[in-house]
Amino acid sequence: MSQRVTSFILNCGPGMSKCLPGHEKPLIQEGVEIIMDSLGDKLLADRKTDKVNVIFSGTQETDNVLATQSPGQYNNITTISPIMQPDIGLLRHLSNVTSETGNAKADVMDALILAIHVLVEEYGRLRYSKQIVLITDAMDPIDWRDAADVKAMLQKENIKLVVIGSDFDADGIIKHEEEDPKISAIKDANQRNWKTLSDNVEGATMYSIQEAYESAKGMKTKEVKPTPSFRGFLNIGDPVKYSDRSLAIGIHMYPHMMEAKAPAMKKWSTLSDLALDGDQAGSSSSEPRKLSHGVEMIRKYRVKEDDTSKTDTPTPASSANLDTQEPQQDASDEVDERELEKVYPFGKTLVKITQEEEDYLQLKTSSGMWIYGFMSKSAVPRHYLLGRVYVIMADPKNKESAGMAIAALARSLYEKEAVALVRYVYRGNSEPKMGIISPFIDVDVDLLQFCQVPYAEDVRQFYFKSLDKITMKSGKVITEDHPLLPTPEMKQSMATYIKNMDLTSVDDHDHYVPEDSFNPLIWRTNTAIKTRALNEAAPIPEVHPKLLQNRTMLKELETRNADHVKEMISLFNVKKVEKQSLSKRGRGAAGKGESIADTSQMTSIDELVAGSDSKRAKTEDKGGDSTSSKTKQLSIGPADPVKDFLAMLADEQDLVTAAVTQMSALILQLMTTSFGDQHYDRIMTCLKVFREAAAKENEAGAFNQCLHQLKEMINPANPRSNRREFWQMLQKESLSLITKDEADDDEVALVTKDDAINFLKDTQQETQASKIQPDQSEDKDKMSTEDLLAMMD
Template structure:
């Protein structure tokens, strides 16, 4: 069952929260909301109905809470901005407009905590919940401390975690102390800290530390997932009495984490004017962001085949009439579902040991995929004893077990290597497993040896210009030692320690996308800030270490005689300077050839080059480019799937190179802009976007930039923007 959480945020909206303090260029409220928005947006992104959020405004202009309605005193200027419930994008947008400084400081923080605890008690009743109250304040408004013992007792009885985070609160552990603190704030800090200390589960801290901790990605806790529950066998128990069968359970030890996927949505016309498509598939449910309502994009496909008797030469066919087809050379081979059933491997759920190998025979590079953990079935002493005996036997003989694993019936089989963990170090007995490649997954390549040279006559040379000398080996060894990271960092006690540990290395793709999504959800129109420093810390070697190793790398460069290779200059020929033979004779006239004016699709590239080679004016070149462009368009339009895309791309490559040589890049750039419009608009007989992305963009056939031709007006940034 999913974890249930109920959290109430108490946000101080007092007049003083709109001021800036301690050299910050943002108000105390904006500084505090950086923490609150991050936590709330994380809840929204999780999209769990069991995570409930409520928001209270302290020192608000209005008063709205159950205690005040009952006529109790001391609950003025405390307003419920959002009742406890699931947090959505709509409620987040509504809450954003309510968070602004008020004009008074008459609210009491202790009373606000009482209201928050009461909200949680009513909502959660006696159910199992993780209850939390988070107070964010600068403690500039008076606080009544008479009843803090009763409040603390009530908090402990209900099981609420109280978190008090103050703007510019003193924190010796963090190393911060506010100078010139007012007497009111100092007294309020003392009261709030005393309240937290009386709570069984309380946290007291300063906002600067809380905001700083936001840069550290929060690791999502994952509950164990049972992937297999059945027998681990050695031999066939149905045939042999001596076969081994142990009832085991398999769980995931490591699981690949993926970045959140984008969804394609469209703005509803009644909310945002004409429908505008943005980003890849959303459910039919609508959603809102930034005041605009979005709707999921529905895909509809039609299939057509050539039919001379049908209007237009083509007719529509139903999806059920289609067969899967595979390319075999230039031929499409149909493969029916009946054929697929014959070739599909019929498997049964099972976990069978098929062999053993010594530790020394296993290479770590064979590891594939995710890691699992195999333990004995719970409350099964016989299985625990049998698995323990197997684990210790493998450990004593220093061997791994190789097993065939099928998670469920008709699933693809896997070959796993089982590593024994006898619990000597961690007091936990288990088998760790990881997938091994099949023979078809392994690619073996032959490379010449690095320590010797074999001549064509079979002679072995140990000294050669291609082999490193002893001095070069020593210089490389010194450089590697100088770049050692294992002892570069220091721990809290000042002792050398590893620089980039696994625990402090985060996936920048996943966490940066999450950071950007949260920022855009809270502030739809604001710019997304730079990535957190902890995400890019290890993208480059530390500067201090690089400086220390500079002398070693310089010595390595000198010993290896490394020299910079100058860039290869591209030869350019002008339209006026045509290539002529040494004899000075006109070869074309001697052979009776006239200047070519037309280009045929069957021999496009040679004829295109000949036309440019004999062109005497710009009009001839422009005509040749137009003909070649028409040929490229026809190849794309008439292509069955992508069969003629490569030929069209080769024609474009030749056109591009020739026009760079003739210093006429504008002709190619104009053609490419027109071609992109035709491809993306579907003018070339359907969806031809694969030609654009796979053959043009990946084939480096984009716009000719100033780096490639001095007469081009296209910059590198413009070319990259055009490719998007």
């Protein structure tokens, strides 16, 4: 049950002030720590339906309800706290308990009767799970004449009893050397009676204080209330349109596995130390209120002042709001949040979207879960599973028929090794999600599991290079004799290391058990909160041995692999990378020996793309060359390269060579910086204009050279090349080399039509020889036609 009330009884008699052999703390202190650990967990959970009360037996004083009703009875029993939600005050009170708190003799059976009376009187008619935890010794005599009545009351009210014995447990008592035989007889009798009582009461258990203390100081799993996260129907088909051919199964969905998180932290501030209560703010004898140091966010909307409405009159310091550090503003400038409209940026324009328009654009959905189809379990990659895992159970209102349908579906999926693809909507008008339903089969359990999967747009494919082969750009596959591939010796060494690290081959099987592996962040945070709540100056407790155990290697494995690890370090050439220390500098500060660059002297992007000719022309222009008649040098920019290219060709100056060089550089730059096919259309347009102009202006060689460089960059021989799509565009447009039939340029005198066709068909990687111009690939001593004509003249 989620509603629970627990009564803790601690015997503070003389026997509890002793220490057990091998223990450093007295028994009463260990008992207090057991109670405080349980209360601390309840305090962190902060559940209002988890109540407790604490009763001490054997105190010097008497303070309990039964002693008031029956004077002379139930003496030396004190109710430390009534039934309440545990708070920090109760923990601080218990932390001050010492071995001198009690030392008075009392009948612990009276304390048990008192606890039963309080639980029945206050929570007897409520649907609470009731429990009594009794921590006591067996040295003091106990009146067992009321044991039958106590047993009957425990059974009638369904109260669970947990007896924690300081010197006994369910198996017997702990005898000490030179112990008085009378005390041993009393301990034997008390142990047998406690054993008989626990055996005859359903749910009653007995532990030794050592077991309880180790359990309190150890790791514990968090109890979670099983609350359904979805109540609705699992639809097979469309029950609205095809009611006779569809099926709607009433289901409840519960979280089966979820991420555990550390307690959320809140902001804390000391600025509220100056705040006073509102009633006392105007009085001269006001005192600071009790502070929580909490920080709350307050959001206000004001109309921004125009620059023209501001005056140069400074605001007096006394008129500023020093507490909130806000400038003084008129309250009339504040705007009610309900009067505001949402705007969204569309480029540089803000577009207003009203609430009606936003509601109209919102997808209208209805709550439920619909099966879209079935697929093989192997068709769903493991890394596609997102978020939490939920268990689908039958609706308790229709448990029999819905449970039968769920069991049949689970068994069918299990036998076919299949899963169901479903569409899931948590509540009406919420975003739909896709998920899979898989069978959850156990002993006498036939249920379903749900897990969310991503949409296609949410999946990003990452390609990683193979670890056992390397594919060259030419398409050749290398599987050995490469610096990036492991040698057979490396593979054998790693296989031996993995075999030697097998945990099943060691004797200590308690190491690295998943069920005993806890989150260190959560445990350390909770422990720190408990410790500092009682004492703000207390040091953080040491790390639990269980957590240290999971962080250290087993000595047996460490010794077994010591020599082999040294061999692996030498074989794999493992070297330690020294961490470079980053120099600390202020924001915007230059380092030692560095100077701040003058941005006015930096080269612009257009100039970088334009090439060296434009730089030379710009330098000459700065030098005062009288031949330059233009104040601004023409260049080709990425904004409109075709227009700039044609403008340079039509210029009065001879800028053909510069235009061709800049266009070639710009095309290669656009291909390098293109995100996917972002610049493909622009490059294609530039190539067409470039080709036509190069054929007319005797610059065909420069165009062909640009195509060769472009082919090398695309690398069509590689099937995984990211630029193969552009190469296919070139093939589709038949945009190839300029041949000797298209231009009179000597640089293409040996380029035939067949060469241009083969250039697009041949997808082999470009080599340096293929990029050499025809006049360079021939004999260097061969003269061109122009040189021969010049000699004849």
